[in-house]
Amino acid sequence: MMMMNPKTIVTNLLLLILLQISNFSTIVLSFEPIYRKDYKSEYTVDPDTVTHIIVSNELYGLKKGNVGFVCTHGPKVWRKTKPGQRYSLLRFKHDGRVRFMSTNCHIRSNRGFVNFHIFMQPDLSAHCFPSYICKYSIRKDGVYYKHENKFFPWRQFPRSAKGRSSSKVSLRNILKN
Numbered sequence: 001m002m003m004m005n006p007k008t009i010v011t012n013l014l015l016l017i018l019l020q021i022s023n024f025s026t027i028v029l030s031f032e033p034i035y036r037k038d039y040k041s042e043y044t045v046d047p048d049t050v051t052h053i054i055v056s057n058e059l060y061g062l063k064k065g066n067v068g069f070v071c072t073h074g075p076k077v078w079r080k081t082k083p084g085q086r087y088s089l090l091r092f093k094h095d096g097r098v099r100f101m102s103t104n105c106h107i108r109s110n111r112g113f114v115n116f117h118i119f120m121q122p123d124l125s126a127h128c129f130p131s132y133i134c135k136y137s138i139r140k141d142g143v144y145y146k147h148e149n150k151f152f153p154w155r156q157f158p159r160s161a162k163g164r165s166s167s168k169v170s171l172r173n174i175l176k177n
Contacts (some may be wrong), residue, residue, distance in 0.1 A: 016165040035065055046095050051125035051132045053090035055105075058137045064110045067138050070129075071118075072102035081138075092120045107143060112154035114143045124148075 059065035065083040070076060073090055073100040081087060092101050098123040107114045120134075126149040137144050142153040 027075070031033050044085050045122045045126050046135060047094060047096065049094045049119065049132055051092045051094070051128060052088050053092075053120065053134050053135065054086050055081075055107075055138065056086040056145075057083050057138045058139050059083050059109065062110075062140070067107060067109045069105060069107040071105040073101070090109045092125060094125070102166060104122075107138065108174075109138070111140070112156045114152045114154060116143060116152045 017080070055069065056066050057065065059067065060083045062083070067081050068078050069077050069087075071089055079087055087104065090101065090103055092098070102117065104115065104117050104120045107116075116136075122130065125132060125134065132146050134145070137146065142151055146150050
């Protein structure tokens with residue numbers, strides 16, 4: 001059997017008496033929450049909150065840092081951005097009628113192209129709290145979505161067989177014969 005130190009027993013007893021005398025309630029000692037907050041979900045978004053999806057060109061220091069992009073939401077117009085410019089791709093208003101909004105975007109530069117899908121709903125837009133501005137940044141290695149740590153790398157443009165040097169080879173074969 002383990003014996004406790006008499007000094008520890010006396011100290012604990014004095015602390016217990018002190019707490020009872022000083023009008024502390026038993027709630028402090030029972031680890032129950034004093035203030036109750038009713039949480040409906042992990043993230044809450046107030047009604048009539050507008051979330052913006054913004055793409056920013058961060059191709060600084062490149063000779064050809066221009067980027068063109070088009071998205072399926074809104075007018076099908078190609079937009080050209082220079083380094084440092086920002087464009088708003090999507091505005092999502094949380095009014096209770098529209099549950100979600102989605103769009104596909106295609107971005108091109110001299111580094112290649114990127115296709116990505118944007119899906120927006122109230123729980124996902126809460127990641128962009130407190131400003132409710134979700135940012136996609138176009139970088140040298142691809143497109144990066146900061147709030148969900150998603151990365152879309154550049155893909156090279158497909159090359160056709162006609163574009164290669166096959167015409168020169170056939171011309172040489174004709175001249176040799």
